[in-house]
Amino acid sequence: MTQSFSPARKGAVQILTQVLGEARPLGEAVGKLDQLEPADRAAAQRLASQVLRSLERADKVLKPHLRKAPGLVVMNTLRLGAVELCEGGAAHGVVNDLVNFVGSGKRTAQFKGLVNAVLRKVAANGPAEWAKLRVPRLPKWLRAPLVEAWGASAVAAMEAAQYAGAPLDLTPKGDAAALAAAVDGVLLPTGSVRLPGGQVSALAGYETGEFWVQDAAAALPAKLLGDVAGLRVLDMCAAPGGKTLQLAAAGADVTALDLSGARLERVRENLTRTGLKATLVEGDALEHEGQYDAILLDAPCSATGTIRRHPDLPHIHQGERIGELIGLQEAMLSHAISLLKPGGRLVYATCSLIPDEGECQIDEALKALEGIEIVQPQAAWIEDAWRSDEGGLRLRPDFWAERGGMDGFYMALLRKS
Numbered sequence: 001m002t003q004s005f006s007p008a009r010k011g012a013v014q015i016l017t018q019v020l021g022e023a024r025p026l027g028e029a030v031g032k033l034d035q036l037e038p039a040d041r042a043a044a045q046r047l048a049s050q051v052l053r054s055l056e057r058a059d060k061v062l063k064p065h066l067r068k069a070p071g072l073v074v075m076n077t078l079r080l081g082a083v084e085l086c087e088g089g090a091a092h093g094v095v096n097d098l099v100n101f102v103g104s105g106k107r108t109a110q111f112k113g114l115v116n117a118v119l120r121k122v123a124a125n126g127p128a129e130w131a132k133l134r135v136p137r138l139p140k141w142l143r144a145p146l147v148e149a150w151g152a153s154a155v156a157a158m159e160a161a162q163y164a165g166a167p168l169d170l171t172p173k174g175d176a177a178a179l180a181a182a183v184d185g186v187l188l189p190t191g192s193v194r195l196p197g198g199q200v201s202a203l204a205g206y207e208t209g210e211f212w213v214q215d216a217a218a219a220l221p222a223k224l225l226g227d228v229a230g231l232r233v234l235d236m237c238a239a240p241g242g243k244t245l246q247l248a249a250a251g252a253d254v255t256a257l258d259l260s261g262a263r264l265e266r267v268r269e270n271l272t273r274t275g276l277k278a279t280l281v282e283g284d285a286l287e288h289e290g291q292y293d294a295i296l297l298d299a300p301c302s303a304t305g306t307i308r309r310h311p312d313l314p315h316i317h318q319g320e321r322i323g324e325l326i327g328l329q330e331a332m333l334s335h336a337i338s339l340l341k342p343g344g345r346l347v348y349a350t351c352s353l354i355p356d357e358g359e360c361q362i363d364e365a366l367k368a369l370e371g372i373e374i375v376q377p378q379a380a381w382i383e384d385a386w387r388s389d390e391g392g393l394r395l396r397p398d399f400w401a402e403r404g405g406m407d408g409f410y411m412a413l414l415r416k417s
């Protein structure tokens with residue numbers, strides 16, 4: 001008779017095997033678990049994310065007990081067990097469940113004994129060892145340029161923030177204090193509402209579209225554009241639409257452009273839920289034509305500022321696309337300026353920690369392009385430590401550590417003369 005096991009743990013191993021074996025993004029791997037109940041799918045994602053954050057520690061704890069690494073499914077089962085056990089999971093439940101899971105697969109059943117033996121040893125010694133291990137490090141391809149840009153201690157603080165994970169941030173459609181009270185969240189100085197976590201669709205005001213999920217740092221580029229009520233605004237790389245919603249809620253006449261039709265569907269769904277309006281255009285930003293009062297260019301980038309929320313990222317990329325992305329960002333910025341009316345404002349933003357995708361792009365644009373100037377953004381919520389030399393804002397995951405951190409972002413406000 002097959003022994004039962006938790007569907008969430010099976011789902012977590014499936015996610016891990018796709019992320020680590022096929023370099024598939026975590027979000028896509030979670031999307032494939034459509035046979036699971038929503039609560040089990042959410043639990044599988046939480047477990048897999050925790051293993052990805054802790055992979056270096058899990059492998060270190062397992063190594064002395066393995067003569068050679070077993071196949072990926074069994075290895076990921078062991079990693080999941082190690083993380084759960086070392087972070088306080090009840091040994092009996094975790095070990096039995098994972099042994100039953102391995103026993104249920106034709107190819108993995110022969111490893112039941114190994115999983116049982118290894119996890120029992122980890123349960124005995126792992127938790128004490130765990131706390132002494134270093135915070136998992138970023139891979140070398142990313143760590144080296146970040147140490148060069150920000151220094152070793154800042155990078156260590158970023159790694160601690162990435163290991164800690166991220167809270168749930170909401171952007172209110174209307175009154176921020178009212179939303180904070182309704183969902184029992186904390187109102188941040190920038191106007192986002194922060195919760196420790198939880199199921200978004202169960203929160204008060206979700207069905208009626210009173211908010212959308214958006215990291216507190218990601219909510220700032222749209223704010224830098226200032227008062228956009230009544231203005232014709234282009235959101236040049238819009239999907240999934242967090243910034244489109246902000247601009248629409250602020251009263252702008254928004255054109256939301258994106259290359260990906262599938263991702264634009266997400267913008268459409270978000271607009272429908274929140275009852276906000278924007279004109280959706282599927283197309284290449286580099287070929288788009290028109291004249292706008294204001295433009296938000298949230299350019300495609302390495303997304304290295306979002307590792308707190310996307311712990312799969314360091315495991316599915318080796319930075320191979322960054323050169324190409326830098327070229328695309330430069331071309332998009334130059335084209336965006338040509339679409340601005342005289343006197344118009346533009347915010348350039350990327351969720352990257354790499355200066356080549358942020359500060360350097362603006363430095364170069366100010367040298368190479370005629371008729372633009374940088375504007376030092378002024379707002380009560382801007383902290384002096386965020387200001388960068390060329391006049392933009394640099395946000396890092398180690399900032400606001402006492403509040404739960406923020407995603408890494410770069411943003412700059414330009415004006416066409």
Ligand SMILES: C[S@@+](CC[C@H](N)C(=O)[O-])C[C@H]1O[C@@H](n2cnc3c(N)ncnc32)[C@H](O)[C@@H]1O
Pocket residue numbers: 236237238239240241242243244257258259260263283284285286298299300301
């Ligand atoms: C950083 S994401 C945008 C996030 C979005 N602004 C938000 O706040 O939800 C970058 C977007 O650029 C889009 N993109 C990539 N290349 C593009 C191009 N050549 N033209 C237009 N959009 C492009 C991607 O499909 C992706 O949705």
